[in-house]
Every structure is written in C-alpha cells, then in structure tokens.
Amino acid sequence: MNRIAKLLKTKYPIVQGPMAGITLGEFASTVSEAGGLGVIASAGLSPEKLKEEIEKVKNRTDKPFAVNIPIYQPGSEKNLETALKADVGIIYTSAGSPEKYTERVKESGAKVIHKVSRLKEGLKAEKAGVDAVVAMGFEAGGIIGRSGVTSFCLIPELADNLSIPVVAAGGIADERGFAAALILGAEGVEIGTRLLATKECPVPESIKQAILKATCDSTMVIESPVVMRALKPELSGDSENPALGGQVSGLIKEILTVEEVIRKIAEGLNKAKF
Amino acid sequence: MNRIAKLLKTKYPIVQGPMAGITLGEFASTVSEAGGLGVIASAGLSPEKLKEEIEKVKNRTDKPFAVNIPIYQPGSEKNLETALKADVGIIYTSAGSPEKYTERVKESGAKVIHKVSRLKEGLKAEKAGVDAVVAMGFEAGGIIGRSGVTSFCLIPELADNLSIPVVAAGGIADERGFAAALILGAEGVEIGTRLLATKECPVPESIKQAILKATCDSTMVIESPVVMRALKPELSGDSENPALGGQVSGLIKEILTVEEVIRKIAEGLNKAKF
Numbered sequence: 001m002n003r004i005a006k007l008l009k010t011k012y013p014i015v016q017g018p019m020a021g022i023t024l025g026e027f028a029s030t031v032s033e034a035g036g037l038g039v040i041a042s043a044g045l046s047p048e049k050l051k052e053e054i055e056k057v058k059n060r061t062d063k064p065f066a067v068n069i070p071i072y073q074p075g076s077e078k079n080l081e082t083a084l085k086a087d088v089g090i091i092y093t094s095a096g097s098p099e100k101y102t103e104r105v106k107e108s109g110a111k112v113i114h115k116v117s118r119l120k121e122g123l124k125a126e127k128a129g130v131d132a133v134v135a136m137g138f139e140a141g142g143i144i145g146r147s148g149v150t151s152f153c154l155i156p157e158l159a160d161n162l163s164i165p166v167v168a169a170g171g172i173a174d175e176r177g178f179a180a181a182l183i184l185g186a187e188g189v190e191i192g193t194r195l196l197a198t199k200e201c202p203v204p205e206s207i208k209q210a211i212l213k214a215t216c217d218s219t220m221v222i223e224s225p226v227v228m229r230a231l232k233p234e235l236s237g238d239s240e241n242p243a244l245g246g247q248v249s250g251l252i253k254e255i256l257t258v259e260e261v262i263r264k265i266a267e268g269l270n271k272a273k274f
Numbered sequence: 275m276n277r278i279a280k281l282l283k284t285k286y287p288i289v290q291g292p293m294a295g296i297t298l299g300e301f302a303s304t305v306s307e308a309g310g311l312g313v314i315a316s317a318g319l320s321p322e323k324l325k326e327e328i329e330k331v332k333n334r335t336d337k338p339f340a341v342n343i344p345i346y347q348p349g350s351e352k353n354l355e356t357a358l359k360a361d362v363g364i365i366y367t368s369a370g371s372p373e374k375y376t377e378r379v380k381e382s383g384a385k386v387i388h389k390v391s392r393l394k395e396g397l398k399a400e401k402a403g404v405d406a407v408v409a410m411g412f413e414a415g416g417i418i419g420r421s422g423v424t425s426f427c428l429i430p431e432l433a434d435n436l437s438i439p440v441v442a443a444g445g446i447a448d449e450r451g452f453a454a455a456l457i458l459g460a461e462g463v464e465i466g467t468r469l470l471a472t473k474e475c476p477v478p479e480s481i482k483q484a485i486l487k488a489t490c491d492s493t494m495v496i497e498s499p500v501v502m503r504a505l506k507p508e509l510s511g512d513s514e515n516p517a518l519g520g521q522v523s524g525l526i527k528e529i530l531t532v533e534e535v536i537r538k539i540a541e542g543l544n545k546a547k548f
Contacts, residue, residue, distance in 0.1 A: 118491040119524065138412065139424040150413040150424040152445030152454070153490040153521040160525070171426030180426065180454035182548035216427040217392040247427040250393065251434070274456035274543070 003165040004188030007111060007131055008090060009064045011035030012266040014178075015113075015134070015167055017192025018068030018092060019142065019244065020044050022203055025056025027258075030200050032063040034262040036191070039066045039092055043073050047082040054086045064089055066113075070143075071096020072226070084108045092134075095143055095226060098125040113167065117145030122158045122166075132165045133158060134190055140170030141193045141219070141229050141246030152184065159185025173248045175268030182269075191265065193246040198258045207243045208255055210236040216250030277439040278462030281385060281405055282364060283338045285309030286540040288452075289387075289408070289441055291466025292342030292366060293416065293518065294318055296477055299330025301532075304474050306337040308536040310465070313340045313366055317347050321356040328360045338363055340387075344417075345370020346500070358382045366408075369417055369500060372399040387441065391419030396432045396440075406439045407432060408464055414444030415467045415493070415503050415520030426458065433459025447522045449542030456543075465539065467520040472532045481517045482529055484510040490524030 004013035014036040016023060020043035023031075028038030038061075040053050050067070057065050067083040069076050072095045080101055083091060091105045094115035105112040106129055114125040115134040122133050135158050136144055137151030149157075151171045158166045168181035169190035181189050196203055197211045210231050219229050222242065230242035231249065256264070278287035288310040290297060294317035297305075302312030312331065316324050324341070331339050341357040343350050346369045354375055357365060365379045368389035379386040380403055388399040389408040396407050409432050410418055411425030423431075425445045432440045442455035443464035455463050470477055471485045484505050493503050496516065504516035505523065530538070 119489045120491075137424065137426065139427050147491040148495075149490045149521055149524075150411065150426065150445060152411065152425045152451065153413050153524060156448075156450055157490045157524045171424060174430075176430055176458050177426065179548045180457045183454045183457060183546050184450050215393045216423045216431045217394075217421040221422075247423055250423075250427060250431045269548070272457050272548070274453045274546070 002187045004132060004167055007165065008037045008188075010037050012262065013167070013188030014262055014266060015039065015188060015190040016195055017142065017169060017190050018094070019192065019196070022196070022201065025053035026060070027200060027202065028065050029057040029060035030258045031195070031262065032057065032065045033061045034259040035266065036262045037064060037066055037090070039068050041068050042076070042079040042083070043068070043070050045079065046075070047078045050079050050082050051086060054083065054088060066090035066092045068092040068094060069101065070094050071100055080104065084110060098128040098130055102128040102130055115169070116158070117154070118147035118149055119157050119161060122162055126162050126164050130164065132167060133162065134167045134169050135186065137168070137170030139247040142244045143226050143228050144170075144221070146227050151181065155181055155184040155186050170246060171248050172265075173251045175265055175272050177248070178265050178269055179272030189265075191261070193248050194252055194261055195258060196245065197252050197255050198261055199255060200258050203243070206237055210243060211245060211249045211252050212255070214245070214249035214252075216247045218249060219245060219247050276461045278406060278441060281439065282311045282462075284311045286536065287441070287462030288536055288540060289313065289462060289464040290469055291416065291443060291464050292368070293466065293470070296470070296475065299327035300334070301474060301476065302339050303331040303334035304532045305469070305536065306331065306339045307335045308533040309540065310536045311338060311340055311364070313342050315342050316350070316353040316357070317342070317344050319353065320349070321352045324353050324356050325360060328357065328362060340364035340366045342366040342368060343375065344368050345374050354378065358384060372402040372404055376402040376404055389443070390432070391428070392421035392423055393431050393435060396436055400436050400438050404438065406441060407436065408441045408443050409460065411442070411444030413521040416518045417500050417502050418444075418495070420501050425455065429455055429458040429460050444520060445522050446539075447525045449539050449546050451522070452539050452543055453546030463539075465535070467522050468526055468535055469532060470519065471526050471529050472535055473529060474532050477517070480511055484517060485519060485523045485526050486529070488519070488523035488526075490521045492523060493519060493521050
C-alpha cells in the first residue's frame with residue numbers, strides 16, 4: 001500500500017476531482033463506495049447546504065471522503081469549520097495560500113491535501129504542514145493556475161523536491177495515465193474529466209456528449225477571474241457558460257459508471273507496459 | 275526491438291531534437307555514435323553548408339542520422355534535395371504541411387518522420403505517407419505549434435488513432451520520462467533540452483547554467499513568427515535572444531556527456547517502476 005492510499009485510507013490511491021455544483025454528496029459517496037476518495041466541492045455552498053451534503057455521504061457510505069475548500073472563495077472559512085465540526089477526515093484545500101487553513105485543519109486532527117501548479121507552491125505547502133500535494137498539470141480541466149507547467153514535468157519535479165507524497169491531476173483517464181503518473185513519481189492520481197462522462201454524473205447529457213466528441217485540442221484556457229480550462233463552446237454548445245473539462249477529453253470514448261471508471265483505472269494498472 | 279528502433283536502425287529508439295545552429299554535423303554524429311538518432315538542423319544553412327555538415331557526420335560515424343527540414347523555412351526545398359542527393363537515410367520534416375515533401379522523400383527511398391502537435395496533423399501526416407510521427411507536447415522547447423496539447427494527452431491520442439509509430443517529444447529528460455512516454459503509447463522519444471546541458475553541446479556556458487538553475491516554470495511561450503518555448507530572460511540573461519528550452523529544464527541538475535545522457539535514459543528504463 002503506498003503512502004497516499006494509507007493517508008486517505010481508501011482502497012485505491014485515486015482522488016475524485018472536486019467540481020463545483022457537480023460533485024456534491026451523492027456523487028462523492030458513489031466515488032468513495034467505488035474505492036476512490038469522493039470529494040464534496042464546497043464552492044458556492046452555504047454552510048447549511050454543505051452540512052446536508054456531508055450528511056448525505058455519511059448516510060450512503062462509511063468509506064473515507066473529503067471536502068474541497070477553495071481558499072479564495074467567500075465563505076470558505078465557515079465551510080471549513082462546518083466540515084471540521086462534521087468530522088470530515090480529509091480537507092482538500094485549493095486556489096489560495098496553504099498557510100491560511102493548514103494549522104487549523106491539523107489542530108482538529110484531520111488530514112489536509114493541497115493543490116499546487118508549480119514547485120514554489122509545492123514547497124510552500126510542504127512548509128505549511130500539509131500531508132500531501134495534488135500536482136495540477138496545465139492539461140487539467142477547471143481551475144489550473146497560471147504556471148502552465150504540464151503533468152509530465154510537474155510530477156517528477158515535485159516528487160524530486162518534496163518529502164510528502166504527490167497526487168497527479170491532469171491528463172489521466174485510463175490505466176496508462178495512472179501508470180505514467182506513478183512512474184513519474186506520483187503516489188496517487190486525481191480523476192476529474194473522466195468522471196464527468198459517467199452515468200451517475202449530474203451534468204447535462206450535452207456535456208457528456210461533448211466530451212465524447214472532443215479531441216485533446218478541443219479545450220481552451222479562460223480567465224474569469226481564475227485561470228480555467230473548459231471545452232470550446234462549439235463543442236458544448238454553450239458559449240455563455242463553457243463546460244469545464246480537461247485535454248484528456250480526447251481520450252474518453254464511452255460513458256461508463258463511476259465504479260467501472262475507477263475499477264478500470266485501478267485494476268488495469270497491471271496491464272500497462274513499457 | 276520496437277518499430278521505431280527498427281525504422282531508424284539505431285541502437286535505442288531515441289531521437290535527438292533538431293536545434294537550429296546547434297545540432298550540426300559534429301553534435302549529430304556524437305548522438306548517433308551514442309546510440310541515438312543524430313539530427314542535423316538545416317534551418318538557416320545554405321545547401322553547400324548543409325552538404326558539409328552531412329559530410330562531417332559521415333566522416334565521424336557510420337551510424338544512421340537524419341536531416342531536419344523545417345518546411346516553412348525559405349530554402350527548405352533545396353536543402354531537402356541536398357540531403358537526398360547525399361543519401362541521408364532519414365528526413366525529419368517539421369513546421370509545415372507533411373504533404374509538401376513526403377512523396378518526394380519516399381520516392382528517393384529514404385524514410386520520413388514528421389512532427390505534429392495535434393491529432394488532426396497526425397492523421398494528415400499518416401495520410402500523406404510518413405513513416406512515423408513525432409508528437410510534440412506543449413511542454414517542449416523550441417517550436418511547439420499552437421495546439422497547447424501536452425505530452426500526457428497527445429501521446430495516447432496519437433497512439434490510439436494512428437497505425438504508424440509515435441515518437442514522444444517534450445518533457446523527457448530521464449528514464450522516468452522515457453518509461454512514461456512508452457506506457458502512454460509512444461515507441462520512441464525525442465530528447466532536446468536535456469542534450470543542451472551536455473559537455474559537447476556548442477551553446478554558451480551561460481545557457482547550460484541557466485538550464486541547471488531553472489525550475490519547470492522557468493520558461494515562457496513566444497510568437498515570432500512561429501510559437502516557441504524559451505527560457506525566461508531573467509534566467510538566460512539575454513532578453514533580445516531568448517534561449518530556447520523546454521519545461522523539462524527544471525529536472526536537469528548536472529552537465530553530462532551526450533553518451534551519458536543517452537545511456538542513462540535508455541539503460542535506466544528497467545529501473546523505472548510503478
């Protein structure tokens with residue numbers, strides 16, 4: 001068992017990418033039940049609503065799950081307190097300074113992982129005391145930071161320079177990506193876009209179909225106000241609200257269940273060869 | 275032996291990235307002698323000068339080598355004819371339509387590989403009849419195309435959709451990158467930036483030192499007129515002529531000989547684990 005599976009206490013070292021408005025209690029519990037780490041996205045939720053979503057997970061599974069706290073979001077402090085009070089074992093911070101909440105989380109006894117997109121942020125997160133970092137490569141969907149560093153370079157750079165374990169995010173949709181990330185030095189992976197194209201995912205069918213049609217160059221980078229990667233509007237059919245998604249969309253060719261996605265990635269690992 | 279080593283007839287499926295003004299006859303022959311495919315960059319050379327550089331390689335090694343022809347460059351057609359007349363076995367086209375020269379190269383009996391940065395270009399190159407494609411990820415140094423697709427996504431996308439073999443370029447400096455590229459579906463790799471920081475490389479010492487100091491986010495994308503990745507000027511100390519280099523600079527921590535670089539990457543493969 002590697003350090004990430006041990007830290008998260010999950011069957012597989014696979015973390016579900018938090019997606020605002022999408023990965024709430026129902027979806028997160030499905031991922032946790034499948035052996036990954038389900039993550040409730042707290043962005044946009046009131047503390048009351050977050051509490052409800054946490055209860056939903058607890059009613060559906062006794063497996064570990066996390067709550068994502070995007071630090072820059074208004075209300076993030078109240079949501080953090082809500083999660084800690086509800087005894088959520090893992091807090092996943094992102095989009096802000098790791099120093100802001102790390103001490104508070106650790107003092108409560110919970111674990112904290114933090115998302116970074118360049119070495120400097122990784123070193124800062126380690127110094128702040130986080131238990132693991134998520135390395136967000138430029139190819140990822142959603143908020144990607146400004147560094148532009150890709151998974152191929154960011155994973156080994158963080159693995160070489162940090163003592164805490166690294167989870168790779170961006171570019172991973174199947175067992176090949178999982179194996180490549182581990183070879184480059186990650187001890188776990190985060191799966192985002194691949195989980196959008198699942199039967200259980202509560203996004204409009206048009207977004208799932210857009211992912212199936214996409215090639216890897218069907219995404220674009222937007223700034224509003226943070227830097228994000230989304231599907232090009234000609235694909236998702238909505239230019240006002242572009243659907244967030246990663247370059248890895250081009251590798252996704254069928255809609256599966258969450259359980260099938262997680263199992264294929266985790267158990268296919270042994271088929272990956274060089 | 276995989277299809278790329280067979281096609282190139284080299285000891286290892288490792289191609290040296292062509293770098294204008296740097297990888298001429300002397301450097302290319304050193305790479306070929308070390309078991310990789312040395313590549314003379316013809317950009318900026320007159321046909322007479324190119325002929326001289328080809329002779330230099332032939333005088334120094336009997337191993338296979340290639341000439342890179344950036345298609346968009348003025349004079350590329352004359353340089354192509356010079357290379358074919360000198361019986362160079364492998365032509366490496368880039369930066370332009372693969373249709374322009376492929377038929378001519380094939381008709382001469384030489385092999386042709388072509389650099390692409392998105393699926394559409396890969397399909398076009400295969401249709402044009404090239405023997406292999408080089409998948410140039412966004413993290414690579416030098417000319418990178420406009421797609422922005424990273425190695426993590428581009429390699430498997432091309433491998434899944436083409437019948438011809440794929441060589442991965444961008445993000446590879448050690449055996450971990452080599453193994454990850456093979457796992458993602460490549461059959462060979464191209465090494466550029468890692469070969470800049472070698473004892474034999476005829477670039478100013480300041481550029482080699484800049485690479486050693488770099489982190490993976492020490493590069494920037496410039497357009498003039500093609501899209502290129504270069505080291506940030508604060509690193510290379512020259513804001514008028516930025517030194518081209520890839521994100522992988524951040525993983526390069528010592529100056530080695532060309533032979534050491536190639537051997538470490540090729541023979542370290544078996545140490546790579548997941």
